Amino acid sequence: MTLAEITYREALRQALREEMLRDERVFLLGEDIGAYGGSYAVTKGFLEEFGEKRVKDTPISETAIVGAATGAAMAGLRPVAEIMTINFMLVAIDQVINHAAKVHYMFGGQFRCPMVVRTVGGGRRLAATHSQNLEVLMAHIPGLKVVAPATPYDAKGMLKAAIRDDDPVIFIEHSLLYGTRGPVPDEDYVVPIGVSDVKRRGRDVTIVAYSRMTREALAAADELARQGIEAEVVDLRTLRPLDMGPVLDSVARTNRVVVAGEDWRSFGIGAEVAARIQEEAFDDLDAPVFRVNQLEVPAPYAANMERLAFPGSRQIVEACLQLLNAPAAAFAG
């Protein structure tokens, strides 16, 4: 096995291409994925390689895209739909929540929906309706699997796992991750859905993150290390089903946790993780669970305002320092 340093985008391209070569049932549909090459260039060249049958440019009809993927999946195919950005998932949300997530259960297990919907969160300088992080809307729904990988290795392995999965999977990419690089093996592998991953070991504080915030958490851990603090970084990778095992193991050792997400704080992923920690590891905590999130405003366009609104490694470092510097007694009743 050899490892190559490739981008997150290239990792996704490899996963899609390899799965299409491996399984005739896999096909792609979405807006501008073919002739245009994909708005984030993930499917560039696919139309030329696979033809119109397997790379379907669709009308601007998000409801029909997800609905068609659901119906094709029920018929036994393995569609991979692309919804150009996660903001447009809102147009298709009836198909996602009322249909794709329900067809297996509602009819007593007779039908299956092995489809993947790829979409992208986290724009910059795109203002209020093109910069959202709406993963929590889908992570809330029994019947869906929701993944948000942070590294090229995970992106490739999890997209392959998603395509091979028999349930509907919402696969959330991040616009700022496409150009990031990491090692990816040249052999076939999958990263299982529903397994969190410790991305860095540390004894002093646990940082729980996913998607782009995992990278920010690793950068924060580097900075903290320079200050003599060893942070452990747990990457959730999958938001539903949520694997709390590595988080709870970590909390048992560090006793302090920061949960970092690019979503809004209220009712968000961090709220769920914090609630699970207090339910399952209350006695391990020396302090309240801290959260780092996007501030609770629609994304502003102006660069300075936007920088204020979105979280990064600096906010994670600050949260960890605040958590560690306060004496335990400060949190006692």
Added chain:
Amino acid sequence: MSADRQKVASVPSQRSKDQFLELYRQMVLIRRFEERAAEAYTQGKIGGFLHLAIGEEPANVGVMAALRSDDDVFTHYRSHGQALARGMDPKAVMAELFGRATGVSKGRGGSMHLASLEHHFWGGYAIVGGHIPMAVGMAVAHQYTGSDRVVVCIFGDGAVNTGAFHEALNMAGVWRLPIVFVVSNNLYGMGTAINRSSAVTEVYKRAAAYNMPGVRANGNDVLETEATVREAVEKARAGEGPSLVELMTYRFRGHSMADPELYRSKEEVEQWKARDPIAAFRRRLEEEGIATAAEFEAIDRRVAETVDEAVRFANESPEPDPATLFDHVYVNP
């Protein structure tokens, strides 16, 4: 009825007596089944919503008679009649209404969510218009695999003003998919008359916007319905693309059991009841000397036994085992 509608000649000579009597049997079965369901509802045996199609039996039976057993049906929440006409076991359908483990959807769906994989009956759906894109997806799959199966998607006149209708029919038109859209136009979307909700009340004319043929037929005539749908289905099977078929019909009962019917007059309902399509069909067959009163009465007796048996079966069936509550949320949890 519009002059544009499909003209269907009286075709008794092309069919056997048994076939006519079978159409009659199915319509009577639906009528008696739904009357008993209404009774069970008032006794508290059936919960939630119960939407009856009494008066619309020829539209239910005519569509199913036009299909091959491996063609695929997607339909809406007023689907007891379609399920029975498709050949699903009345016992299992009634048990589903009763919420029993022996129901067609194992008690998970209820009246609005009947389904049977064996009968290629892909479900009744209850978000108005929401199933139309999924039906398109199954037609995508048939085109993809080169199958000669045809999808029939049934919905009411209320569904034609949803975005899902527009997106789905456009996609089917662009891709020339093997699908027939059947709108059962009973003149009311819940309690709103079609002329108060649709700018163009002749739904079949909308087909022009999607570059597909649109035809209107008398949905209260089972033979005309069957012939019209059959022509559209065979066109689709031959690779000639989708069609929109509008079946004019009328429901004798309210939208659901909870409907006080303030939006239409008793006189209007009585006028339609006076033209009861089942009685008219029977009269026609008697007048043309195809069957005798004694033969119809024998069928009526058999149907009464079938429905008695269905109610008994549903009553005696167990509720779903609580241990199975989480079954079928995922194929691979």
